[in-house]
Each structure stands twice: as structure tokens, then as C-alpha cells.
Amino acid sequence: MKHRIKLRVNGQDFEAIVNPKTTLVDLLRDKLGLTGTNKGCGTGECGACTVLMNGSAVNSCLVLAVDAEGAEITTIEGLAHEGHLHPLQQAFVDEGAVQCGFCTPGMILVAKDFLDKNPHPQEEDYKTAISGNLCRCTGYIKIIKAIKRVAESER
Amino acid sequence: MSDKKKYSNIGRSVPRLDAVDKVTGKAVYPQDINLPGMLYGKILWSKHPHAKILEIDTTEAEKLPGVEAIITAKDMPPTKLGFSQDNPPLKGDKVRSLRDEVAAIAAVDEDTAERALELIKVKYKALPAVFDPEEAMKDGAPQIHAEAEGNQNKLHYAFEYGDVNAAKAESDVVVKHRFKLPWVKHCCLAPYSCVASWDGTGKLTMYSPTQIPFLYQRDLANILQIPPSMIRVIQPKIGGAFGSKLDLYPNEVICAVLARKSGRPVMLTYTREEEFKCTPSRQPVIVDIEMGAKKDGTLTFRDVFFILDNGAYTSWGATIPYVLMHSITSLYKCRNIRFDTAIIYTNNIYSGAMRGYGNPQGTFVVERMMDILAEKLGMDALELRLKNCNQPGETTPQGLKITTCGLRECLETVAKRLDWRRKRNQRQKQSGPILHGIGLASFIHVGGGARVYRSDGCGAIVKLDDYGHVTLITGSTEIGTGSETGLAQITAEELGVRTEDVTVINNDTAIKPWDVGIHASRTTFIAGNAARQAAAKVKAKILKTAAELLDEPEDQLDINDRKVYSKRNPEKTSEIGKVIRRAHFREHGETFMAEAFYDPPTEMEDKEYRGNISVTYGFGTQGADVEVDTETGQVRIVKMVIANDVGRAINPVLVEGQLEGGLSMGIGYALLEKLVVEKGEIINPSFLDYKMPTAKDMPPAEIVLVETDDPGGPFGAKGCGEAGTIPTAAAIGNAVANALGFHLFELPMQPEVVLSAIKAQRDKRG
Numbered sequence: 001m002k003h004r005i006k007l008r009v010n011g012q013d014f015e016a017i018v019n020p021k022t023t024l025v026d027l028l029r030d031k032l033g034l035t036g037t038n039k040g041c042g043t044g045e046c047g048a049c050t051v052l053m054n055g056s057a058v059n060s061c062l063v064l065a066v067d068a069e070g071a072e073i074t075t076i077e078g079l080a081h082e083g084h085l086h087p088l089q090q091a092f093v094d095e096g097a098v099q100c101g102f103c104t105p106g107m108i109l110v111a112k113d114f115l116d117k118n119p120h121p122q123e124e125d126y127k128t129a130i131s132g133n134l135c136r137c138t139g140y141i142k143i144i145k146a147i148k149r150v151a152e153s154e155r
Numbered sequence: 156m157s158d159k160k161k162y163s164n165i166g167r168s169v170p171r172l173d174a175v176d177k178v179t180g181k182a183v184y185p186q187d188i189n190l191p192g193m194l195y196g197k198i199l200w201s202k203h204p205h206a207k208i209l210e211i212d213t214t215e216a217e218k219l220p221g222v223e224a225i226i227t228a229k230d231m232p233p234t235k236l237g238f239s240q241d242n243p244p245l246k247g248d249k250v251r252s253l254r255d256e257v258a259a260i261a262a263v264d265e266d267t268a269e270r271a272l273e274l275i276k277v278k279y280k281a282l283p284a285v286f287d288p289e290e291a292m293k294d295g296a297p298q299i300h301a302e303a304e305g306n307q308n309k310l311h312y313a314f315e316y317g318d319v320n321a322a323k324a325e326s327d328v329v330v331k332h333r334f335k336l337p338w339v340k341h342c343c344l345a346p347y348s349c350v351a352s353w354d355g356t357g358k359l360t361m362y363s364p365t366q367i368p369f370l371y372q373r374d375l376a377n378i379l380q381i382p383p384s385m386i387r388v389i390q391p392k393i394g395g396a397f398g399s400k401l402d403l404y405p406n407e408v409i410c411a412v413l414a415r416k417s418g419r420p421v422m423l424t425y426t427r428e429e430e431f432k433c434t435p436s437r438q439p440v441i442v443d444i445e446m447g448a449k450k451d452g453t454l455t456f457r458d459v460f461f462i463l464d465n466g467a468y469t470s471w472g473a474t475i476p477y478v479l480m481h482s483i484t485s486l487y488k489c490r491n492i493r494f495d496t497a498i499i500y501t502n503n504i505y506s507g508a509m510r511g512y513g514n515p516q517g518t519f520v521v522e523r524m525m526d527i528l529a530e531k532l533g534m535d536a537l538e539l540r541l542k543n544c545n546q547p548g549e550t551t552p553q554g555l556k557i558t559t560c561g562l563r564e565c566l567e568t569v570a571k572r573l574d575w576r577r578k579r580n581q582r583q584k585q586s587g588p589i590l591h592g593i594g595l596a597s598f599i600h601v602g603g604g605a606r607v608y609r610s611d612g613c614g615a616i617v618k619l620d621d622y623g624h625v626t627l628i629t630g631s632t633e634i635g636t637g638s639e640t641g642l643a644q645i646t647a648e649e650l651g652v653r654t655e656d657v658t659v660i661n662n663d664t665a666i667k668p669w670d671v672g673i674h675a676s677r678t679t680f681i682a683g684n685a686a687r688q689a690a691a692k693v694k695a696k697i698l699k700t701a702a703e704l705l706d707e708p709e710d711q712l713d714i715n716d717r718k719v720y721s722k723r724n725p726e727k728t729s730e731i732g733k734v735i736r737r738a739h740f741r742e743h744g745e746t747f748m749a750e751a752f753y754d755p756p757t758e759m760e761d762k763e764y765r766g767n768i769s770v771t772y773g774f775g776t777q778g779a780d781v782e783v784d785t786e787t788g789q790v791r792i793v794k795m796v797i798a799n800d801v802g803r804a805i806n807p808v809l810v811e812g813q814l815e816g817g818l819s820m821g822i823g824y825a826l827l828e829k830l831v832v833e834k835g836e837i838i839n840p841s842f843l844d845y846k847m848p849t850a851k852d853m854p855p856a857e858i859v860l861v862e863t864d865d866p867g868g869p870f871g872a873k874g875c876g877e878a879g880t881i882p883t884a885a886a887i888g889n890a891v892a893n894a895l896g897f898h899l900f901e902l903p904m905q906p907e908v909v910l911s912a913i914k915a916q917r918d919k920r921g
Contacts, residue, residue, distance in 0.1 A: 035187035036180015040344045041427035045842035048344055076180035089178040093170045096808035100635025101177030102344040102394030108178060127850040134842060136342045136395050137635050138812055139819035140850040
């Protein structure tokens with residue numbers, strides 16, 4: 001049985017026909033061509049596929065597409081505004097928080113969720129916030145530096 | 156440093172060239188490719204760790220709608236893969252591990268391919284299997300390869316220098332221990348993915364994350380029985396490598412054969428579970444090591460025997476003694492060395508290359524033993540190291556010629572930042588459940604290429620367009636380290652332009668010149684020298700033309716910030732673009748391009764494993780400040796300190812990134828990571844059960860870049876891509892021993908291991 005779903009992705013309305021077991025990450029990547037959402041494990045353990053669903057970070061591999069019916073989704077492609085990088089994107093570039101880049105979109109989106117909800121984070125909050133997102137390249141040090149820079153500049 | 160000022164691009168932390176694409180989701184990884192008509196491949200893995208294949212029946216699978224191709228060993232040429240040519244891409248007569256490829260399917264989608272896999276019927280006759288290399292070495296052990304008697308790999312690395320027996324007899328102190336180190340995984344965030352596409356003329360394009368595009372092209376052609384020039388390798392963005400893509404593996408061959416048989420492009424992407432179970436890993440080792448010293452701390456000898464679990468097939472993993480031997484023969488001065496190996500086939504997954512290439516294992520045993528030796532000598536562990544410290548001008552027993560060497564500065568810097576003299580002997584004063592300890596460890600590693608292959612070269616082409624924009628076409632590969640940005644900085648510096656003026660092309664064998672591959676921390680050094688040489692050639696040509704234009708002698712001209720200027724008449728200047736256009740659009744016009752191939756002045760190791768395989772060597776020290784909770788066995792790292800001789804930091808932030816990332820991998824090796832392999836099966840094939848460091852596992856880290864300005868390096872740089880990961884586990888191990896007052900000989904030092912060691916120690920003391 002296929003399902004017709006409607007959802008809003010990066011400010012644009014979409015309709016898609018999906019299998020009941022299709023996940024949100026596969027819908028975004030395969031049907032909508034939004035390959036900035038990376039699939040690192042498919043089981044919710046690495047965070048590479050993080051997107052914002054109704055403003056909150058989710059592992060899009062753990063969300064069924066049918067459960068995204070009516071939802072507002074932001075992927076990494078939807079973060080830059082009118083050709084300007086989002087401050088988190090700019091900070092990741094400037095601070096050297098990017099290496100192979102596969103975890104980067106998920107990291108930036110989980111950081112956005114974190115800062116949206118915690119405008120004045122404490123030191124240890126940063127690590128907790130991104131501890132569900134794995135990175136093998138950077139040792140997380142420059143990622144935290146980048147997120148901190150944005151938090152402090154908005155203070 | 157004052158000499159930094161003379162550079163306008165070198166030593167600056169410019170952002171990576173590919174960073175914006177990576178933060179906006181525009182970077183294209185292999186799994187993002189979608190070609191018209193593309194099919195999806197899946198591999199059927201063995202059900203047994205060791206068995207005869209009696210029959211493979213694909214009839215039912217073929218009937219499933221959407222299945223476009225099924226292949227078995229019958230569809231493969233007889234050629235085998237790997238360093239010892241012992242690995243058929245699809246296994247026909249026998250399987251030797253649970254990760255063995257038995258059949259493969261291409262279908263319209265992954266679900267269909269997976270369903271079809273279940274319909275393939277394979278009849279096996281199980282054979283006795285062996286999983287412990289020491290068991291596999293015994294008489295009567297199941298033989299895994301007919302041609303490998305006693306399961307001994309024909310690769311054998313043995314080295315001898317001086318007179319070990321005499322040195323042993325003359326030593327005042329001798330220590331001997333056995334160490335065991337585990338299987339660990341690269342954990343690239345992107346699962347392995349490749350795409351194969353054949354065109355109408357029989358040419359194959361592979362979209363591959365390979366680290367060795369040109370050797371890959373040759374090996375793939377060999378197995379597909381077509382000329383190498385019929386294969387084009389395009390490397391999309393690579394989502395982590397760390398040595399895991401250093402060989403041609405069966406999955407890529409299978410992908411190409413599925414595409415050939417189906418007549419359609421095929422993508423083959425591993426699941427995370429396959430990534431854990433089926434890709435080669437850092438190999439476990441059992442090491443017997445004996446070391447001695449005179450009363451004054453002079454090192455007398457090292458006698459070392461490594462048993463390496465090769466697994467079922469031979470990839471680069473079996474060759475790691477070529478590099479790990481350096482830590483045995485050349486880290487600190489020691490003039491009597493015996494090193495031997497047994498590389499043993501088992502029915503486990505097979506071993507491959509991983510960041511540091513055996514050196515994390517070699518360094519761990521040597522540096523742990525340095526502390527044990529110091530303890531027995533009643534000498535401070537730092538003093539022992541400083542007494543035997545490597546230095547410039549030294550030729551080590553293996554023939555490594557040390558040019559620049561910042562080891563002493565690294566040791567002293569780390570010790571100072573750890574507050575060594577005060578904190579090292581704090582244990583005696585401790586009480587309560589939390590014990591504090593500090594420790595340090597150093598390494599030596601190739602830093603100027605590594606001649607592990609006939610050529611250690613890399614080609615470069617530097618081209619300027621009519622507007623003065625520069626394109627560097629380099630043979631080297633970008634795997635995430637940021638080397639391409641460093642290469643752009645080197646090219647810009649040599650030419651007198653800005654880094655942002657340089658575009659780097661580095662991912663297509665149809666365009667780029669030859670390179671042996673990205674490994675051995677060699678890219679900035681080797682590809683950097685190649686780029687610099689090509690840039691120098693173009694620059695000379697520009698100056699020649701500008702001499703006419705400005706009516707100045709060539710030798711009075713130079714380029715700075717995109718302008719040619721006269722050194723004696725600084726008011727005489729011309730934009731590079733203007734010079735180029737003038738030369739281009741005239742009678743007998745010319746354009747501006749030059750190429751260079753840099754193959755370093757090094758030698759392969761000879762039959763006795765002597766040889767200077769690198770132009771220069773990297774050194775560094777890491778220090779660990781730890782707390783051990785004696786009630787839980789938990790080791791908490793309070794802080795880490797890294798001092799690393801990088802020659803010259805072309806881009807300090809990128810260099811720090813390499814060291815920090817390497818550090819996290821080293822911390823995983825020390826405390827967290829272990830593939831649990833039971834009867835050939837990996838029972839923790841997920842990030843939930845295999846614990847790689849998260850942000851919460853990372854301690855504060857202080858990083859000091861020591862610049863020794865290496866005369867062989869591009870603007871003084873040495874390689875350091877692997878550096879961060881090599882001494883970490885040894886440093887932490889030494890700190891834990893300092894806290895506990897006794898020694899652990901295995902990794903990882905997970906809480907249960909530490910706790911049971913504490914209990915055993917208490918029982919021993921009664």
C-alpha cells in the first residue's frame with residue numbers, strides 16, 4: 001500500500017507517494033534530490049542524517065516518511081539565506097570545523113536546534129548537544145569552537 | 156617566527172577550498188550519484204567462516220522481477236586481488252571468512268536486491284576453522300590457503316643490527332613483556348560506496364572513493380582483463396578514508412562486473428553493518444618485546460617479535476611491519492636490534508591499512524617499555540628519553556637519515572605543560588578512590604613520503620588563464636585532510652598570487668597526472684613539492700615574457716600579489732594577466748602551463764630492510780594527564796598535550812585539525828575501541844556497540860606546532876596526517892600505569908579491564 005503525503009521542505013510544499021517503510025532520509029535524498037542529508041548508518045546511531053522537523057533535530061533515518069505528513073522540514077540546503085551562509089555554516093568554514101564533511105550537515109543542524117533552544121549554553125552543554133552526532137575526522141574540538149563562536153556572537 | 160613574515164600564503168589558516176560546499180550540502184559523495192538507469196548492487200556473504208562451496212543455485216533469484224544481473228565466481232576471470240594475489244573477488248570453491256563474497260546481484264532498487272539475495276541457495280561443506288593466530292601456527296591447524304603451509308603468509312619481515320645477544324649480556328637492566336592489541340575500525344562516517352558505468356565503446360568509468368586511483372586503475376584493469384587506459388577513475392568527495400581505501404577491494408570489482416553484465420550503471424553501497432564486518436581493519440598484534448639499558452640509561456638492545464593476525468586474505472595490512480619497524484629500530488637511539496614477525500592467516504576478517512600503518516602498535520610497545528625500563532632503572536622516564544633522544548644528522552640502524560628533528564623540543568614542551576617534575580611522582584601521596592597520573596610518549600614516522608612502491612612520485616600541472624587565474628591539476632587525492640588547500644597555498648606562494656586565485660583539480664585519472672596515492676602522510680610533502688616545481692616553471696616563463704613587456708632584465712623581475720614588478724625599479728609593474736594576454740594574442744602566441752613530476756630522492760628498503768625510504772621524518776610527543784577511578788575502573792583524561800614537529804605549518808588550523816582528529820582516534824584506541832570477534836564473527840557491528848569517541852569523550856587538548864623548517868619540504872613542511880594518532884595510546888597507557896602503580900599490557904583499557912586488573916593486583920598483594 002502506497003501513501004500520498006504532503007510536507008513542507010525548506011519552505012517549499014511537496015507531495016510524494018511513498019511506501020509505508022520509506023524513511024524520511026530516503027525520501028529527501030532519493031525523491032527530492034536533497035543529498036546534503038547524509039546517511040551514515042540508517043539506524044539512528046551516527047547523526048549524519050539529522051534534519052530539523054518542526055524546528056527540532058531528528059535522525060531522519062528513524063522517521064518514517066508517512067510520519068512526516070504535514071511537517072515542516074529544514075535540511076542543510078535550506079539553511080543559507082539569499083546566498084548568505086547561516087552564521088553556523090560560516091563559523092564551521094572559518095574555524096576549520098569541516099574535514100571530510102560527511103557529518104557536517106547533521107552537526108550544523110543539531111547545533112542550530114541546540115542554540116535555538118539554549119541561547120546561553122554552559123560549557124558542558126556543547127558536548128552534550130552534539131554527542132549524538134559522530135565525527136571521525138576532527139576530534140570535535142573545532143566543531144565546538146565554531147558553535148561556541150556563534151553562541152557568543154549572539155549574546 | 157620572524158621568517159614567517161616573508162610569506163604571504165604559507166602559514167595562514169585560510170579556510171578549506173571545499174568547506175562551503177560541505178556546509179551547504181552541495182558536496183557530492185559517491186552515494187549521492189544518480190545516473191540514468193542506475194541499478195543497485197548487493198553482495199551475498201558467506202554463512203561459514205571456513206567451508207567448501209558445493210553448489211550455488213541462483214535460479215529462483217533470477218526469476219524475481221527487477222533483478223537485472225546475478226554474478227558468481229563463474230562470471231569472474233581467474234585473477235585474484237591483493238598484495239599476495241590470494242583474494243578472488245567472488246569465491247568459487249571455498250570461503251575462508253564470514254565476510255567472503257559468494258554472489259552478487261544488481262536490481263532496480265536495494266529492496267529487490269536484498270530479497271533476491273535470500274533466494275540464492277548455497278550448499279556448503281563446513282571445514283574446521285581457526286581464529287587465533289597462535290593456534291593457526293600450530294601443527295595440525297586447519298590450513299586456510301593450500302599454498303600457505305602452517306598458515307604462514309609468505310610475507311616475512313625480519314631485521315637485525317649489531318649484536319643483540321652480547322648487548323643483552325652486557326645490560327645492567329633487562330625487561331621483557333608480552334602485549335596484545337585489538338582489531339579496530341576506521342569508522343569512516345560515509346559507508347563505502349562506488350558506482351560503475353560502461354560506455355558504448357567498452358570504456359569503464361568508476362566513481363570511487365579510492366585513495367590510490369592509479370594503482371586501482373591498473374589492478375582493476377588486470378582483473379577485468381582490459382587495458383588500464385579503458386578505465387577512468389573519478390573520485391567524488393570522500394567521506395573519510397584513514398587507510399581504508401588503500402587497495403582495490405572485491406566490492407569495486409563486483410560493482411564493475413555487475414554493470415558490465417547488466418549493461419547499466421550500478422551503485423554498490425555498504426550498510427553500516429557491512430562497513431563494520433566486511434572492510435579490512437587495523438590488525439591485532441601479539442608482541443613479545445625485550446629491552447635493556449646500562450645503569451646510566453643508555454639503551455643497549457631491543458629484541459622484538461610481532462605476531463600479526465592477517466585474517467583470511469592479504470591486503471596492505473600484512474605489509475605494515477615495513478613501517479612499524481621504524482619505531483622499533485629508530486625511535487630513540489639504540490644500536491642493537493632484532494625484529495621478527497609471523498604474519499598468520501586465520502579465518503577472521505582480513506587486515507588492512509589504517510592511519511599510522513602499524514606505527515601505533517609499534518610505538519605503543521616501545522614507549523610502554525621505555526617507562527617500564529625507566530622504572531626498573533630507578534630513573535625518570537623523561538630523562539631516559541632525553542638521554543637517548545634522536546637528533547639531526549643521525550643515521551639509525553635501519554638506515555633512516557634524520558635531517559631535521561624536533562623531538563627534544565617536543566619532549567620538553569610536553570613535560571613542561573604536564574608539570575612533569577611535580578606531578579610525575581604524586582602517586583605515593585595519593586589516597587581515596589581516584590588516582591592521578593601523567594605519562595608521555597613520542598613517535599618517529601615518515602614525513603617526506605614513503606617509498607613503499609617503485610615510485611613515490613606525484614605529478615602536477617599548473618596552468619594560468621588569460622586573467623591570471625591559476626589551476627593546479629595534481630595527481631594527489633583529497634580524502635578530507637584539506638591537503639588540496641595546502642597545495643593551493645604552496646602554488647600561490649611560489650607564483651606570487653593569492654590562495655583564492657587557485658583552483659585545484661584532483662579527482663579524475665583522465666585529467667590528472669600520476670600519483671602513487673594518499674597514504675603515509677605524504678601528500679603535502681610530495682604533491683606540494685610537485686606543485687611548487689610546476690609553479691616555478693610557469694613563473695619563469697611569465698618573467699621571461701614580462702622582461703620584454705617592462706623592458707627590464709629577467710633576473711630583476713619577481714611576482715608579488717598578482718603583479719610582476721622590477722626589483723630595481725619598483726614602479727615598473729604589470730598584472731600577471733596582462734603579461735599573459737600579451738604573450739597569448741600576438742603572432743606566434745603562447746599560453747602558460749607547466750608540469751612537474753616530483754619523485755623524492757629516497758630508496759626502497761633492501762632485502763635486509765635497510766633503506767632511507769623518506770626524505771625526512773616526523774617526530775612528536777603526546778602527554779596525558781589522567782584520573783583512574785579505582786571503584787569503577789573508569790579512566791578519565793583530564794587533558795592531553797601534543798607537541799609535534801611539522802616542519803612548517805602551511806595552514807596551522809588544518810594541521811591542528813589533523814592532530815586533533817588523530818588524537819580522538821588514538822583515545823578511542825587507548826580506552827574505547829575494540830571489534831569483538833568471536834569465531835570469525837564481529838558481534839559489535841554498529842556504533843552503538845563499537846564505541847568510537849563522541850564529543851563527550853574528548854578531553855581538552857593543548858597543541859604546540861614545532862617548526863623545524865625542513866630543507867626537503869615545500870616551504871619547510873613535513874607530513875603529519877597520521878602523527879596525531881600514533882603515540883596517543885602509549886601516552887595514556889603510561890599515565891594510567893603512573894596512576895595505578897602497575898602495568899596493563901592490553902588495549903583498550905576499558906573500565907572492566909582496568910577494574911579486574913586492580914582487583915587482581917589487590918589479590919596479589921593479599
